[in-house]
Amino acid sequence: MTVTEAVIDLAAFDANVRHLAATVAPAELMVVVKADAYGHGALETALRAARSGATRLGTLDIPTALAIRAAGVGPDVTIFAWQYPPNQDFRAAVAARIDLGVSRVDELRAMAAVADGVPARLHLKIDTGLQRNGATTAEWPVLVAEARRLQAEGSVRAHGIWTHIAEASDDEDSLSIMRFRDAIAVADQLGVHFAVRHLAASSAGFRREDARFDMVRMGGHCWGIPSFDGVTPLQMGLRPVMTLVTEVDAVRHTADGAVEVELPLGYADGIPPAAAGLVHVAVGGRQYPVVSVAVDSMVLRADAPVRVGDRATLFGTGDDGEQTVRQWGDLIGTLGDEIVTRIAPSVPRRYVG
Amino acid sequence: MTPGLSGSPRVAEAVIDLAAVRDNVRSLAAAAGSRALLVDMSGDAHGHGAAQVAEAALAAGAAALGTSRVGDAIALRSTVHAVPIVAWQHTRDTDFVAAAAASITVVVRSSEQLSAAIDAGVASLQLGVDAAGFAAFGPDAFVDACRSVASLQSAGRLGPVGLMLGDGGAASACATARELGVELDAVHAVAASTGPTDDDVTMLRVGAEVLGLDETRGHRATDVGLRPAMTVRAPVLAIKSALRGTGVSYGYIYYTTDDTRLALLSIGYGDGIDRAAGNVAPIRVGGVTGRIAGRVAMDSCVVDIGDRVVAVGDWAVLFGDPAAGDPSAEEWADALGTSSAVVASRMTARVVRKYR
Numbered sequence: 202m203t204v205t206e207a208v209i210d211l212a213a214f215d216a217n218v219r220h221l222a223a224t225v226a227p228a229e230l231m232v233v234v235k236a237d238a239y240g241h242g243a244l245e246t247a248l249r250a251a252r253s254g255a256t257r258l259g260t261l262d263i264p265t266a267l268a269i270r271a272a273g274v275g276p277d278v279t280i281f282a283w284q285y286p287p288n289q290d291f292r293a294a295v296a297a298r299i300d301l302g303v304s305r306v307d308e309l310r311a312m313a314a315v316a317d318g319v320p321a322r323l324h325l326k327i328d329t330g331l332q333r334n335g336a337t338t339a340e341w342p343v344l345v346a347e348a349r350r351l352q353a354e355g356s357v358r359a360h361g362i363w364t365h366i367a368e369a370s371d372d373e374d375s376l377s378i379m380r381f382r383d384a385i386a387v388a389d390q391l392g393v394h395f396a397v398r399h400l401a402a403s404s405a406g407f408r409r410e411d412a413r414f415d416m417v418r419m420g421g422h423c424w425g426i427p428s429f430d431g432v433t434p435l436q437m438g439l440r441p442v443m444t445l446v447t448e449v450d451a452v453r454h455t456a457d458g459a460v461e462v463e464l465p466l467g468y469a470d471g472i473p474p475a476a477a478g479l480v481h482v483a484v485g486g487r488q489y490p491v492v493s494v495a496v497d498s499m500v501l502r503a504d505a506p507v508r509v510g511d512r513a514t515l516f517g518t519g520d521d522g523e524q525t526v527r528q529w530g531d532l533i534g535t536l537g538d539e540i541v542t543r544i545a546p547s548v549p550r551r552y553v554g
Numbered sequence: 555m556t557p558g559l560s561g562s563p564r565v566a567e568a569v570i571d572l573a574a575v576r577d578n579v580r581s582l583a584a585a586a587g588s589r590a591l592l593v594d595m596s597g598d599a600h601g602h603g604a605a606q607v608a609e610a611a612l613a614a615g616a617a618a619l620g621t622s623r624v625g626d627a628i629a630l631r632s633t634v635h636a637v638p639i640v641a642w643q644h645t646r647d648t649d650f651v652a653a654a655a656a657s658i659t660v661v662v663r664s665s666e667q668l669s670a671a672i673d674a675g676v677a678s679l680q681l682g683v684d685a686a687g688f689a690a691f692g693p694d695a696f697v698d699a700c701r702s703v704a705s706l707q708s709a710g711r712l713g714p715v716g717l718m719l720g721d722g723g724a725a726s727a728c729a730t731a732r733e734l735g736v737e738l739d740a741v742h743a744v745a746a747s748t749g750p751t752d753d754d755v756t757m758l759r760v761g762a763e764v765l766g767l768d769e770t771r772g773h774r775a776t777d778v779g780l781r782p783a784m785t786v787r788a789p790v791l792a793i794k795s796a797l798r799g800t801g802v803s804y805g806y807i808y809y810t811t812d813d814t815r816l817a818l819l820s821i822g823y824g825d826g827i828d829r830a831a832g833n834v835a836p837i838r839v840g841g842v843t844g845r846i847a848g849r850v851a852m853d854s855c856v857v858d859i860g861d862r863v864v865a866v867g868d869w870a871v872l873f874g875d876p877a878a879g880d881p882s883a884e885e886w887a888d889a890l891g892t893s894s895a896v897v898a899s900r901m902t903a904r905v906v907r908k909y910r
Binding site for chain 1 (some may be wrong): 899
C-alpha cells in the first residue's frame, strides 16, 4: 500500500488522444511524451498510445526516443526527436529509424554522415518567430539546398518541414503561418517537397484549422490540461490524466480554534511553494486552503473535523471535490503543464485504466 | 558531431561541490560548540543527493543524520553505518519493521505511532514534541506517551529515548519527561532557534545551511560564511542574430532593444527552473550576468547576449557560488519571491547531478 501517489489514468489518456485525433483530422496527431510525458511516464504512456493506435510520438530528445523503440515500438510508429546536446552523435538514432528535426547545416551533415544504407529521415525546421531553434529566413535556402544535395546522394530524406509558434496573439500566429507557407514555397522552388508539414501544438492545433497542416503536436491536451483560459477539461472533451493523492499525517488544533492539517508532500516532491494561500486541497470531499509548503510537507487550514489517515486529493479530475491542475496553474499564475512535469520521482506513479 | 567538441554530450547539470558541504559542516560544528550536529537530509538533501551529502557531512564531523521519511532513511543506511539516522514523518504505509531492522531511530508523534513502533521492535525511539513545530502530541498526549515510555523503561523493555523539538520549548518538554520518569538521551532542536542557554539540547539540527542555502540566525547563508554547494549550468545549443524589436519566446514578453544575438539554452521548467523566471532571473553567459530573455519554456530558454563572445557548447551558469562570480540561488530566490533552498530543491531529475 502506498498512500502518496500520482494515479495515471491511461483510459482517460486514450480517450483524450482519440478525441484530439478526431478534432484535428484530417491532419494527424503527434502525441508528445517529452519531459517524461509531462511527469506521466514516457515509456508507460508511449507504449499505451502505440497499443491504442497512435502512429506518431514526439520525445524531444534522442535517449527517450531510443528507449521507446527498445521497449518494442517498431518503425511503423514515427518517433520524432529535435533537441540535442551540442556534440550529439546521431548514429544510434538513425539506426533506430528515429525522425530527426534539423535546424543547421552542421547538424544536417552530422546526420547524413551516419546514415547506414537507409537515409536519415529529417524534418527541417524554420524559425517563424519564436527565436529558438530553426533556420532563419536567410539561412533557410542554404539548409534546404544542402538537404537536397544530401538527399540526391541518398544519405538523408527531407521528409518534413516544421516550426514552433510563439502564441503571443492570433495576429502574431497568423504571421508565423504566413512565414511557414513562404518557407514551403522557397523549398518547392528549390525542388524539395515535404511529405509532412507541422506547425501547431496543443493550443493553435485545437482552435485553428489553418494551423494544422498535415500534423499537430500535442502534449498538454493529451494529459487533459486545457491550454486556454477559462475553459475546463470537460468543456473541451478532455479528462485530466494525473490525480495526486496522499493522506493526512498530523492534525493540530491551534490556540485560535482552527485546525491545521499536515500532508506529507512538499516542495522537494514538486509541490510549488507558490501554491500557499492560493490553491485548495480536498479532504473528505471538502476543499481546504493550503497555508504553507515546506521541503517535505504542507499545511492546510480546516474548518471541519479532519483526522489523521484521511485521504487528501491535491488535484485531479474533480470527482472527489478537488481542483484540477489547470485550476492550480491559473491560481498560481503558471501552466498546469509546469506543475505535473515537476512532480518528482519521490511520488510513485500508479497506472490504472 | 559539431567540430571542436568532444566528450560526453553536454546537458543541463547540477554540480555539487562536496568540499563546500564539508566546509559548511565544520563551520556549523564550530558554532555549535559542545553540541553535536544532526544533518537533515530531507528531500534528497534538498535535491543535492542524500547519499553523497551524508558521506561529506559525516567526514566533516556530523554526529547523526535525519530524513523525514523512513524509506529514505533505510536507503541511506545502505551506505551509512554506525551513525544514528533519524526519521519522523509517518503514514499508514510506513514500515516500522524495516526501520527496526535497519536500526533507524524513529521519532513518534502520536500514541498510535508509539505503539506501532514498539510493536515492530524499534529499539531507538524519540518523542516528537509539539512546541511551535508541527506534531501530533498535544500536551495531554505527550504526558500519556511519557508515562508509557517510563513504564517500558522500568520494565527493561526500552532504553533511553530522545526528544525531537520543534521550535523552542526544550526546557519544559525535558522537565516534563524527567518528572514522569523518562530516561532521556539525545535531545535535538532546530539550530537556528536554539539559544546557548538551552542546556537540555544536546544536538543541533541543521539542513539547508549545510548546503549553503537559506537563512541561518537571521542572516543569509552566504553572509555568515557558508558556501553554496550547487552550481546549475546548461549548454548553449544555438546562437542566432536578431534585429531590434524582435519578440522572443512564448507570448513575446521580451523584445530585443538593439540588433543583437540570442543564445538558446538547454534548460527549462521541465528541468526545474520556474516558468516565471523569464525576464527576472539572473544567468551568466560569456562572462557576463544578465537576465533570461522571455518566457522559460519546458525544455529551453533564451539569453540576449549582444556582442559577447559565446560559442555553441559553452556553459551558461544559472546559479552557483557568488565567490566564483556566478549568480547565487539567493538572487534567484529574490527574483522569484522564494527561498534559495526552494530554488535548489526544485531542480528535477532530468538535471544530471555531478560531484566534485
